[in-house]
Amino acid sequence: MNFDDTPQEAAFRAEARAWIQANAPKQYEEELRKSSLGRTVLKGANILEVAKAWQKKKADAGWACLHWPKEYGGRGASPIERVIWQQEEGPFGKLSGMFIIGHGMCGPTMMAFAGEEQKRKYLPPLASGEKVWCQLFSEPAGGSDVAGLRTRAEKKGDDWIINGQKIWTSGAHYSDYGILLTRTDPTVPKHKGLTMFFLDMKSPGVEVRPIKQASGQSDFNEVYFTDVVIPDSQRLGAVNDGWNVSLTTLMNERMSIGAGVSTGFPELFDFCNSLMLEEGPAIEDRSVRSRLANYAVKASGLRYTSMRAISALSKGERPGPENSIGKLVAGSMVQEVAMYALDLQGAAGVLSGPEDAEVAGKFQAMLLRAPGTRVEGGTDEIMRNIIAERVLGLPGDIRVDKDVPFNQIPTKGR
Amino acid sequence: MNFDFSDEQKQMRDAARKFLAEKCPPKAVREVLDGKAPYDKALWKGLAEMGFLGVAIPEEFGGAGAGHLELCVIAEEMGRANAPVPFSSTVYLAAEALLLAGSGAQKQKWLPKIASGEAIGTLALFEGKGNPSPKAIKLQASGGTLNGVKKPVPDGAIADFAVVAARTGSTGRDSDISLFLVDLKAGGVETKSLTNVDPTRGQAELTFKNAKAEPLGAAGDGWSILTQVLDRAAVLLAFEQVGGSDRALEMGRDYALDRIAFGRPIGSFQAVKHILADMYVSATLARSNCYYGAWALSTNASELPEAAAAARISATQAFQHCSKNNIQVHGGMGFTWEFDCHMYYRRANATALTLGSLSYWEDQLIDRMRKKNAA
Ligand SMILES: Cc1cc2nc3c(=O)[nH]c(=O)nc-3n(C[C@H](O)[C@H](O)[C@H](O)COP(=O)(O)OP(=O)(O)OC[C@H]3O[C@@H](n4cnc5c(N)ncnc54)[C@H](O)[C@@H]3O)c2cc1C
Numbered sequence: 001m002n003f004d005d006t007p008q009e010a011a012f013r014a015e016a017r018a019w020i021q022a023n024a025p026k027q028y029e030e031e032l033r034k035s036s037l038g039r040t041v042l043k044g045a046n047i048l049e050v051a052k053a054w055q056k057k058k059a060d061a062g063w064a065c066l067h068w069p070k071e072y073g074g075r076g077a078s079p080i081e082r083v084i085w086q087q088e089e090g091p092f093g094k095l096s097g098m099f100i101i102g103h104g105m106c107g108p109t110m111m112a113f114a115g116e117e118q119k120r121k122y123l124p125p126l127a128s129g130e131k132v133w134c135q136l137f138s139e140p141a142g143g144s145d146v147a148g149l150r151t152r153a154e155k156k157g158d159d160w161i162i163n164g165q166k167i168w169t170s171g172a173h174y175s176d177y178g179i180l181l182t183r184t185d186p187t188v189p190k191h192k193g194l195t196m197f198f199l200d201m202k203s204p205g206v207e208v209r210p211i212k213q214a215s216g217q218s219d220f221n222e223v224y225f226t227d228v229v230i231p232d233s234q235r236l237g238a239v240n241d242g243w244n245v246s247l248t249t250l251m252n253e254r255m256s257i258g259a260g261v262s263t264g265f266p267e268l269f270d271f272c273n274s275l276m277l278e279e280g281p282a283i284e285d286r287s288v289r290s291r292l293a294n295y296a297v298k299a300s301g302l303r304y305t306s307m308r309a310i311s312a313l314s315k316g317e318r319p320g321p322e323n324s325i326g327k328l329v330a331g332s333m334v335q336e337v338a339m340y341a342l343d344l345q346g347a348a349g350v351l352s353g354p355e356d357a358e359v360a361g362k363f364q365a366m367l368l369r370a371p372g373t374r375v376e377g378g379t380d381e382i383m384r385n386i387i388a389e390r391v392l393g394l395p396g397d398i399r400v401d402k403d404v405p406f407n408q409i410p411t412k413g414r
Numbered sequence: 415m416n417f418d419f420s421d422e423q424k425q426m427r428d429a430a431r432k433f434l435a436e437k438c439p440p441k442a443v444r445e446v447l448d449g450k451a452p453y454d455k456a457l458w459k460g461l462a463e464m465g466f467l468g469v470a471i472p473e474e475f476g477g478a479g480a481g482h483l484e485l486c487v488i489a490e491e492m493g494r495a496n497a498p499v500p501f502s503s504t505v506y507l508a509a510e511a512l513l514l515a516g517s518g519a520q521k522q523k524w525l526p527k528i529a530s531g532e533a534i535g536t537l538a539l540f541e542g543k544g545n546p547s548p549k550a551i552k553l554q555a556s557g558g559t560l561n562g563v564k565k566p567v568p569d570g571a572i573a574d575f576a577v578v579a580a581r582t583g584s585t586g587r588d589s590d591i592s593l594f595l596v597d598l599k600a601g602g603v604e605t606k607s608l609t610n611v612d613p614t615r616g617q618a619e620l621t622f623k624n625a626k627a628e629p630l631g632a633a634g635d636g637w638s639i640l641t642q643v644l645d646r647a648a649v650l651l652a653f654e655q656v657g658g659s660d661r662a663l664e665m666g667r668d669y670a671l672d673r674i675a676f677g678r679p680i681g682s683f684q685a686v687k688h689i690l691a692d693m694y695v696s697a698t699l700a701r702s703n704c705y706y707g708a709w710a711l712s713t714n715a716s717e718l719p720e721a722a723a724a725a726r727i728s729a730t731q732a733f734q735h736c737s738k739n740n741i742q743v744h745g746g747m748g749f750t751w752e753f754d755c756h757m758y759y760r761r762a763n764a765t766a767l768t769l770g771s772l773s774y775w776e777d778q779l780i781d782r783m784r785k786k787n788a789a
Contacts, residue, residue, distance in 0.1 A: 001417060001418060001420075001483060001705065001708060001712065002415065002416055002709065002713075003415055003417070003709060006415075009415065080415055083415075269787075273784070273787065283780065283784060286777070289776060289777055289780040290773060290776045292776075292780050293723075293727055293776030293777070293779045293780055294727075294731075294776070296779060296780070296783065297699070297703055297724050297727045297728040297731070297779070298699060300702075300706065300724050300728075301698070301699025301700065301702050301703045301728055302699065302702075303702075304702035304703060304705055305698055305699065305702040307415070307417040307702075308417050308418060308702055308705065310415075310417070311415065311416050311417040311418045314416075315418075322698070325694075325699075328695065329695060329699070381684075381688070384687065384688045384692070385684070385687065385688075385691075387694055388681075388687035388688065388694075389687070391691075391694060392663075392687075392690055392691070393671075394667065394670060394681040394686075394687050394690065395678075395681055395682035396682075397682070397684065398678075398682065
């Protein structure tokens, strides 16, 4: 058991550090360091442009999508090298937010199911951030129950014609491509009639409408499809085998471990260190210390859990469902941390303007983003089901719609 | 980086698990729980023969000289089996104090006896309620003798010797405290067993009346040595707690698969599944914190104080969480004497208090993080 870099790891670290030193957009370092989860605003600059420029620079120098094969725009790096890179990239890593879905889920799905020519065409610009991808799975009728989706794909000659609606599609408004899960046979049970495609988001008939979120921002969208044409060559996997393809996507979501989920703890610790209460510094208060200690051990527990996962990964083991604990723990923790930081400010905790709020409204922003964190990529309840069923081996939930043709499943609760 | 135990260490874990499954079934734990014996002597002897008591004691003092990662692995198994033996007091507290501060002669006298199972040791620190603190130590040392009362002392009634924290100064500083080694069989010490929530791990009151004592470590160094001993013991005990958490989770899961209600295994109800998922989460976070503690302990890293506190808190929470919810999953059966659930519940709650309470370690953790941050 050790934390020391091997000589190769140390060399990789030194190389990464030197390159980042010389190339990172340093003018934004402080702002990025201070920005809270889910809200990175750079003064006087368009964050998309800054993010794309940084990604391109990384790609040109061979630092993008480190673990992808070289021919697809990556570097073929080891899981541990990925972690080292993340450690060294530090706050600049926050600029990768808009690429997470493309790099973490769409890319690996393409790698597993697209043809060789397609991979060489689409993956390098995805890695370099020139093209952004989104994931078109969820629908009003199918979120947790993804397989309940209704968007239709009908075969016409060598093409497919798509009609329907997606919702909560992150980044669709600036995405160039998307992976799309559709229903191709409504007369069979729901998991058996789905098919996956990738498509150009600029195709005629695709309409993206940003949704204003509870947080007040608009990061996700409704996407409407009216007679959109997708060539059969852009099908991923077999017809009606889309459920299995989507499982690959969702499995890969877990591969994004090591990315290190934010817990809000370092922010809270710094805050308590500097906040003055009537009796003195917050961190000297007994009850504050107790709360902090509880959060501290959750945060460190998650950190070392992901290190254990990376160690297993680097010995050739596959990432398993046990990695679901990261999002489950961090999601509700970040929400509690935000609530607690505001509680410590008393009446003034309600103020969220950058001038009036302590630490520029970081915790208020965190508070308003947190509910989404507990829902996106699988709700807390779904994460607990995954742990209970796939890690602990408990029976699956009873599924009343399992063997029922999709078009005969009831659509309203009452 | 490699954040895992080695294959050899895992083999040792398997060997310990197998040995304990055979020699320390719940029936054996119950012998002690029911008051038929103060501890499981046969198991203690067996542990010595397996080399587990001296696993981290250097070979020159009769041990296996394997190291602390190996000891962590054994500790986890001791916790998983709920072993009713004075392992933690002898191996984590007494032996660690000797290794840290003992003279050559002291080590030579006691460590081989620990490794061979001939001597049980303990640490006499507390004097009634409260957490570790120099101020709370009133027991007086003068002219090579000790006078005062210590309680609770883990395994104090069966121990052959004790490391005793005593007051040797009155400046109000930490340097008022010194450590002493006392042969409890040599006279001058009265021992009395105390009832406690976990009868499988004894607690005692020790009354020192002009008891002969020899200094352990330099005069005035007592508190600083104690702090180190407590940190080291905290990591090791945390591994016991993780072992116990895992066992409680396993018991709950197995029961949930077997017990039928409303025509289904109760483990198919989401409310039950989610209780078990949360047990898994707390046990996993604790295990990961413990691995970091193990690394810090085995390398004597400067991170040890912080890592030890984090491991201790996380493992205390996990064991309490898992053992109480194991009873919940077992329903009424879980609340019967006959089922083993309460043994883990008792152990979890007793262990939570033996090296200083949860709130004490919380306070320590934040103190240590602050110091590191300021540095
Ligand atoms: C910020 C954000 C970004 C998103 N980005 C994307 C994206 O880019 N692409 C995309 O495809 N989707 C995206 N989503 C959608 C997201 O995946 C779904 O919202 C999520 O899976 C939950 O589905 P739902 O909203 O339909 O809730 P529902 O499934 O209707 O859930 C409602 C409640 O019921 C509970 N519930 C449902 N099923 C069960 C069950 N079996 N057991 C117990 N409880 C259950 C849920 O836990 C929840 O509490 C995003 C969502 C958010 C909030």
